[in-house]
Amino acid sequence: MKESEIRPKKLFEEYLYLSKKDAESFDNKSFESINCVSCDSPLAKLKYKKDGFKYNICESCGTLFCNPRPSLETLNTFYKNSASAKFWFEEFLPKVEESRREKIFKKKAIQLFELIDEKKINISNLCDVGAGSGIFIEEMKKIKNDISYFAIEPGEVSSKIIASKGFSVLQKSVEYSKEWSNKFDFVVSLEVLEHVNKPITFVESINSLLKKDGYCLITTLGYEGFDILTLEEDSNSISPPHHLNFLSIKGFELLFKRAGFSEVHVMTPGVLDVDIVLNSGKSTEFLRILKLRGDSVIKEFQEFLIKNKLSSHVWVLAKK
Numbered sequence: 292m293k294e295s296e297i298r299p300k301k302l303f304e305e306y307l308y309l310s311k312k313d314a315e316s317f318d319n320k321s322f323e324s325i326n327c328v329s330c331d332s333p334l335a336k337l338k339y340k341k342d343g344f345k346y347n348i349c350e351s352c353g354t355l356f357c358n359p360r361p362s363l364e365t366l367n368t369f370y371k372n373s374a375s376a377k378f379w380f381e382e383f384l385p386k387v388e389e390s391r392r393e394k395i396f397k398k399k400a401i402q403l404f405e406l407i408d409e410k411k412i413n414i415s416n417l418c419d420v421g422a423g424s425g426i427f428i429e430e431m432k433k434i435k436n437d438i439s440y441f442a443i444e445p446g447e448v449s450s451k452i453i454a455s456k457g458f459s460v461l462q463k464s465v466e467y468s469k470e471w472s473n474k475f476d477f478v479v480s481l482e483v484l485e486h487v488n489k490p491i492t493f494v495e496s497i498n499s500l501l502k503k504d505g506y507c508l509i510t511t512l513g514y515e516g517f518d519i520l521t522l523e524e525d526s527n528s529i530s531p532p533h534h535l536n537f538l539s540i541k542g543f544e545l546l547f548k549r550a551g552f553s554e555v556h557v558m559t560p561g562v563l564d565v566d567i568v569l570n571s572g573k574s575t576e577f578l579r580i581l582k583l584r585g586d587s588v589i590k591e592f593q594e595f596l597i598k599n600k601l602s603s604h605v606w607v608l609a610k611k
């Protein structure tokens with residue numbers, strides 16, 4: 292898979308432009324100072340400044356997090372009304388929906404059920420938290436039809452689309468989804484954790500949806516990946532106020548344990564790090580030579596990153 296297949300360059304540039312404008316319009320006097328989102332340590336150093344936002348790195352667990360950050364209320368308003376969020380949901384996603392279905396969701400669904408088989412996890416039902424328009428549950432259902440699928444999705448338009456596809460859906464944020472406590476064998480949440488104001492509350496809420504011994508799979512961005520470590524604040528992933536949380540491998544383990552999970556497995560099966568860095572315009576001697584060595588070396592290098600937990604696309608599988 293190539294970055295351009297899921298993020299067409301022109302469309303993505305327009306989104307980044309709107310996002311930067313939105314970020315600069317925030318009044319940072321109202322921001323809230325916080326401890327490390329993973330381990331709760333108060334010891335952190337300034338790492339990056341971008342578009343009026345600051346990112347700190349935790350001196351204890353190595354997690355990168357936006358601090359100080361907008362309040363929950365400010366963020367909710369932002370996701371409802373901002374130009375960049377509107378563009379993302381109304382222009383960007385609908386245009387790339389079908390290619391993302393093929394390139395991302397279908398593949399993730401296959402990988403998910405391989406993981407479930409490998410770990411011998413028995414499931415009769417599954418809930419997708421932040422399910423968007425329900426593409427992932429549709430793709431999962433195509434692979435495994437004998438379990439019940441549910442969705443939690445706060446967006447009004449998206450949750451109506453999910454319901455129209457015949458799935459049970461709760462139009463709420465997971466933090467307010469108490470009526471589905473202790474209901475599920477498995478909960479998935481794709482690319483939500485990096486956006487949330489309070490990661491501990493988010494992960495605890497996922498934990499409480501699960502039955503005893505249930506599992507969750509959270510996919511998100513991590514800090515210790517090749518593209519982010521190479522491009523640093525120039526990485527398009529460091530995009531305030533959309534992306535606030537970039538946990539370290541240790542940070543993921545600490546956060547999920549703190550939220551009540553008994554087992555935590557962190558993997559980084561991302562495939563785009565090298566492609567993103569080579570397309571970024573960044574030039575170092577290493578990158579010049581890597582490019583010259585050609586596709587098979589590039590592919591092997593990405594496989595090395597996956598194997599050694601050095602991709603910035605992270606999967607966390609955790610048992611309650």
Ligand SMILES: [Zn+2]
Pocket residue numbers: 327328329330331332349350351352353354542
């Ligand atoms: Zn920490």
